[in-house]
Amino acid sequence: MDRRDFIKKSAMAVAAVAATSLLNSPVMAAVNEYINNDNTNKTMKKILILNGSSRRNGYTSALVDAFTEGAKSNGNEVKEHFIHGMKVNYCLGCDMCMKTQKGCVQKTDDMNTIYGDLTWADVIVFASPEYWGTFTAELKTVIDRMFGWFNLDTNGGARKDTALLMTARGNDYSMALDQYHIFTKYLEWKDLGTVLGRGKVDEARRLGESIK
Numbered sequence: 001m002d003r004r005d006f007i008k009k010s011a012m013a014v015a016a017v018a019a020t021s022l023l024n025s026p027v028m029a030a031v032n033e034y035i036n037n038d039n040t041n042k043t044m045k046k047i048l049i050l051n052g053s054s055r056r057n058g059y060t061s062a063l064v065d066a067f068t069e070g071a072k073s074n075g076n077e078v079k080e081h082f083i084h085g086m087k088v089n090y091c092l093g094c095d096m097c098m099k100t101q102k103g104c105v106q107k108t109d110d111m112n113t114i115y116g117d118l119t120w121a122d123v124i125v126f127a128s129p130e131y132w133g134t135f136t137a138e139l140k141t142v143i144d145r146m147f148g149w150f151n152l153d154t155n156g157g158a159r160k161d162t163a164l165l166m167t168a169r170g171n172d173y174s175m176a177l178d179q180y181h182i183f184t185k186y187l188e189w190k191d192l193g194t195v196l197g198r199g200k201v202d203e204a205r206r207l208g209e210s211i212k
């Protein structure tokens with residue numbers, strides 16, 4: 001073997017060793033994980049359901065359960081908060097969240113768990129029976145407190161998709177829909193659909209399935 005051949009073969013051997021160690025390296029593992037996660041994220045949404053019913057097995061929860069089943073069947077991740085029984089204080093109306101951009105001054109109630117999940121979620125689903133034409137006090141209290149989350153400097157302008165599930169004894173949802181459109185428009189969130197009515201479980205399941 002002449003000097004040229006020796007150098008060429010040595011260079012090839014070094015390159016082969018380098019390529020093998022690169023393929024097995026933590027760097028490649030991280031790259032692969034990133035690529036796989038990226039693919040996963042493209043087909044999976046994180047969905048937060050805020051259930052404002054007082055009854056875990058009532059009409060509204062039946063829509064929530066069907067929606068959840070549909071959404072999970074597509075590989076979406078779903079978290080539900082059944083607000084009744086959680087400790088969520090009223091908004092104090094102090095405007096400190098607007099003034100400081102540091103979130104709500106009330107730092108210890110269960111709304112703080114919900115704040116974290118609002119940030120986590122891609123899609124926020126509001127679920128409620130109709131009480132006197134609109135949402136229950138449970139859900140309205142959470143929506144009021146969302147003001148603190150939206151006014152947090154890191155979350156202002158966070159775009160979310162949203163949906164509404166509601167049941168009522170009658171079929172006039174006009175006031176609730178107005179309210180839903182008022183705050184989602186203010187937040188510039190995109191409505192993915194509404195399911196309004198007791199027993200509309202198939203519609204709720206289809207709405208869940210449509211989330212990709």
Ligand SMILES: Cc1cc2nc3c(=O)[nH]c(=O)nc-3n(C[C@H](O)[C@H](O)[C@H](O)COP(=O)(O)O)c2cc1C
Nearest residue numbers: 053055058059060129130131132133167168169170
């Ligand atoms: C305090 C209260 C107020 C209600 N107000 C209305 C109303 O304004 N319009 C209506 O159609 N139904 C009204 N209902 C009926 C509920 O919306 C309906 O029974 C709903 O499906 C219950 O949902 P749930 O099974 O999740 O509790 C009211 C019920 C209660 C307890």
